[in-house]
Amino acid sequence: EAQVTQNPRYLITVTGKKLTVTCSQNMNHEYMSWYRQDPGLGLRQIYYSMNVEVTDKGDVPEGYKVSRKEKRNFPLILESPSPNQTSLYFCASSFRQGNQPQHFGDGTRLSIL
Amino acid sequence: AQSVTQLGSHVSVSEGALVLLRCNYSSSVPPYLFWYVQYPNQGLQLLLKYTSAATLVKGINGFEAEFKKSETSFHLTKPSAHMSDAAEYFCAVKAGRGGSEKLVFGKGTKLTVNP
Numbered sequence: 001e002a003q004v005t006q007n008p009r010y011l012i013t014v015t016g017k018k019l020t021v022t023c024s025q026n027m028n029h030e031y032m033s034w035y036r037q038d039p040g041l042g043l044r045q046i047y048y049s050m051n052v053e054v055t056d057k058g059d060v061p062e063g064y065k066v067s068r069k070e071k072r073n074f075p076l077i078l079e080s081p082s083p084n085q086t087s088l089y090f091c092a093s094s095f096r097q098g099n100q101p102q103h104f105g106d107g108t109r110l111s112i113l
Numbered sequence: 114a115q116s117v118t119q120l121g122s123h124v125s126v127s128e129g130a131l132v133l134l135r136c137n138y139s140s141s142v143p144p145y146l147f148w149y150v151q152y153p154n155q156g157l158q159l160l161l162k163y164t165s166a167a168t169l170v171k172g173i174n175g176f177e178a179e180f181k182k183s184e185t186s187f188h189l190t191k192p193s194a195h196m197s198d199a200a201e202y203f204c205a206v207k208a209g210r211g212g213s214e215k216l217v218f219g220k221g222t223k224l225t226v227n228p
Contacts, residue, residue, distance in 0.1 A: 042220035099164035
């Protein structure tokens, strides 16, 4: 089954404790992206990757890191999480043809205390 | 640059009534347009997409949308609402014809269906 898998689905942690949210897709997609969703703000792009070893900042990259060492994986790293990073996070992937839709994971709800 | 405006953060309809969710876009190049639906505690699911073929696009679950270039609109409709349509709906735009892969989302419209 074609899917984007995120882990964990839920996480409660404390300020400053490094965490990683994993994202994996099995569709051989070149493009992958991370979004955060906050009430009233819709989805905002954090980082994206056009292919292996090619990553770039989105609209709200501060406080986040990513890597793309393999085509299928695109982890999101919070080196020193803060309460303002409490949010719902989505990973998405697609082929690099503009008319192709992005496929989304089920989301990761992070609470930073 | 692309942008999307969804008019109405909340829309409430009765079961069996017409659903109309409004989306206006701005794009410096011919766009690709998408509607996604998000059910509670789930990710975003593609409803339909416009990619410069037919201007009237049919999607899943009885939804359709019409691309109107003159009005820069891509409104989502369904003739008869069902209780299971209650969800949040997002319109999104991407630059067409080899433009950026970036998908820009509207802020969403939460649809409530009353019995």
